[in-house]
Amino acid sequence: MAQPFIHTKDLWYSYREDDAHSTPVLRGISLDIARGEYVAILGHNGSGKSTLAKLFNAILEPDSGELTVAGTDLASPELTEDEIFALRREVGMVFQNPDNQLVATIVEEDVAFGPENLGVPSAQIRARVDAALAAVGMSEYAGSEPHRLSGGQKQRVAIAGILAMQPSCMIFDESTAMLDPKGRREVIETFERLNREQGITVLTITHYMNEAARADRVIVIDDGRVLMDGTPREVFANTEALLAAGLDVPQCTALVHALRREGVALTGEPITTEECAELICRALEVQ
Amino acid sequence: MATLTLEQVSYVYNPRTPFAVEALDDVSLTVRDGRVTGIIGHTGSGKSTLVQLLNGLEKPSSGRILLDGEDIWARPKEMKKIRHRVGLVMQYPEYQLFEETVRADIAFGPRNMGLSEEEIAVRIDEAAAFVGLELSLLDKSPFDLSGGEKRRAAVAGVMAMRPEVLVLDEPAAGLDPRGRDTILQGIRRYADATGSTVVIVSHSMEDMAAYCDDIIVMAHAKVYLSGTRDEVFAHADALASVGLDVPQITKLAQLLRARGVELPQGIYTVQAALEALRPLFQ
Numbered sequence: 001m002a003q004p005f006i007h008t009k010d011l012w013y014s015y016r017e018d019d020a021h022s023t024p025v026l027r028g029i030s031l032d033i034a035r036g037e038y039v040a041i042l043g044h045n046g047s048g049k050s051t052l053a054k055l056f057n058a059i060l061e062p063d064s065g066e067l068t069v070a071g072t073d074l075a076s077p078e079l080t081e082d083e084i085f086a087l088r089r090e091v092g093m094v095f096q097n098p099d100n101q102l103v104a105t106i107v108e109e110d111v112a113f114g115p116e117n118l119g120v121p122s123a124q125i126r127a128r129v130d131a132a133l134a135a136v137g138m139s140e141y142a143g144s145e146p147h148r149l150s151g152g153q154k155q156r157v158a159i160a161g162i163l164a165m166q167p168s169c170m171i172f173d174e175s176t177a178m179l180d181p182k183g184r185r186e187v188i189e190t191f192e193r194l195n196r197e198q199g200i201t202v203l204t205i206t207h208y209m210n211e212a213a214r215a216d217r218v219i220v221i222d223d224g225r226v227l228m229d230g231t232p233r234e235v236f237a238n239t240e241a242l243l244a245a246g247l248d249v250p251q252c253t254a255l256v257h258a259l260r261r262e263g264v265a266l267t268g269e270p271i272t273t274e275e276c277a278e279l280i281c282r283a284l285e286v287q
Numbered sequence: 288m289a290t291l292t293l294e295q296v297s298y299v300y301n302p303r304t305p306f307a308v309e310a311l312d313d314v315s316l317t318v319r320d321g322r323v324t325g326i327i328g329h330t331g332s333g334k335s336t337l338v339q340l341l342n343g344l345e346k347p348s349s350g351r352i353l354l355d356g357e358d359i360w361a362r363p364k365e366m367k368k369i370r371h372r373v374g375l376v377m378q379y380p381e382y383q384l385f386e387e388t389v390r391a392d393i394a395f396g397p398r399n400m401g402l403s404e405e406e407i408a409v410r411i412d413e414a415a416a417f418v419g420l421e422l423s424l425l426d427k428s429p430f431d432l433s434g435g436e437k438r439r440a441a442v443a444g445v446m447a448m449r450p451e452v453l454v455l456d457e458p459a460a461g462l463d464p465r466g467r468d469t470i471l472q473g474i475r476r477y478a479d480a481t482g483s484t485v486v487i488v489s490h491s492m493e494d495m496a497a498y499c500d501d502i503i504v505m506a507h508a509k510v511y512l513s514g515t516r517d518e519v520f521a522h523a524d525a526l527a528s529v530g531l532d533v534p535q536i537t538k539l540a541q542l543l544r545a546r547g548v549e550l551p552q553g554i555y556t557v558q559a560a561l562e563a564l565r566p567l568f569q
Binding site: 044151177178183184209248251254255258264273274276280283284 | 435
């Protein structure tokens with residue numbers, strides 16, 4: 001088997017504000033994520049999921065355990081500044097607040113900021129910026145001022161800024177939390193397309209169960225450990241355990257489980273609205 | 288306890304400049320007394336501007352805002368009184384916690400109103416109970432609380448002023464599902480127990496459908512739809528055309544009805560769907 005893109009084994013991390021109170025946030029995380037996967041990470045506030053993302057991007061250093069990302073050993077005591085710099089080019093992060101991520105006064109300058117910092121020759125920067133804006137569907141806004149864009153458009157510019165550095169992985173840390181339904185759809189459709197067409201590994205941290213249901217794989221983090229890891233169908237089948245972890249399941253999944261508890265025979269684990277309608281119609285023998 | 292009415296309100300940012308933007312365009316609406324009203328709308332639809340107008344943080348460019356029939360700008364010097372009557376919880380209010388203890392933070396508003404210490408103590412306990420904040424947390428530093436608890440402490444601080452109208456801008460944004468339910472249930476409990484008028488701004492159709500009585504949909508600086516929850520969510524296609532959505536369970540009910548399953552209108556929660564389907568399986 002090829003080397004996983006992200007590999008962790010018994011990974012521990014604690015925030016140390018003072019030595020007396022260092023409660024570990026991550027307590028032995030072991031998981032492998034392959035290149036090109038589309039993974040949703042769920043967990044209640046404070047479960048450790050954002051901490052994990054910051055370790056993947058070398059914003060934080062692990063206390064102990066194995067952590068390899070894009071072939072770089074991030075747990076190594078000999079890790080150099082250059083290696084960290086190279087890794088951050090490889091693994092880009094998009095954060096929650098669209099207003100905190102754009103730095104320039106014109107959209108295309110903002111997208112050029114990353115490659116300029118990388119020392120990419122200016123002829124190539126033009127091409128990269130154009131390609132990145134096209135990939136997120138924002139070409140027509142190249143000359144716009146970022147503050148005039150909607151939240152979803154700002155997030156897409158932030159994504160383009162990362163794309164222009166040609167990363168192999170993008171991490172979305174609740175990047176849709178502050179957006180309206182349309183903006184949320186724009187961002188999700190953008191990263192799903194990048195995953196599908198450019199093979200970019202996508203990790204999305206979210207509180208929206210409907211969003212997680214679209215991923216290929218769902219990892220649930222609870223109190224610093226991996227509680228569940230599987231396809232959305234497998235994970236959302238564990239309704240009770242998810243509720244106990246302060247999470248939720250898509251409304252359709254919850255309905256099917258509630259009906260089943262009342263003795264209605266329904267076979268299957270629907271996660272989309274259409275699958276759920278089909279299952280209920282079949283059970284009711286409606287054509 | 289109070290009715291808020293907007294009469295032909297317009298609001299323009301940067302008026303008389305090339306950058307003028309009309310955030311609200313001739314908006315007339317009524318927030319009904321004692322009801323929980325949800326305001327939804329896409330980004331830039333004007334809903335946050337609307338919220339800032341409701342308690343006089345911004346003044347309309349034209350039109351009037353009436354609190355129980357009285358123009359809130361009739362006596363600008365008494366705006367402080369209006370702000371005690373219309374309490375506003377801004378987005379991410381936990382960033383505004385600053386006192387040494389949670390108790391002191393909740394007490395800040397009531398103390399500013401000049402209430403007695405006995406009365407303030409009563410109100411702190413009452414507000415903490417509404418938002419489900421354990422009494423043992425009250426003597427901690429707000430900075431030792433979890434994100435969800437901080438949010439609830441900030442909301443309690445405004446509830447403790449017992450405003451006649453409580454306005455909350457995205458009270459559940461960024462919280463996990465349990466945190467979201469806890470804060471929204473607390474707001475509903477407050478509305479039911481005190482009879483106060485409550486306005487909630489949110490992007491979450493699921494939350495609006497589960498907790499609000501009335502819904503106002505804003506789009507392109509105007510009121511696009513308004514009415515009771517049932518009236519508004521019956522217009523799924525109209526909502527979709529302005530970038531909004533109906534809850535997943537409501538979509539499921541529509542699909543089932545289209546295939547001949549006899550379900551009533553107005554299914555917004557898993558519980559309601561379960562109750563409607565139960566007899567069909569017997």
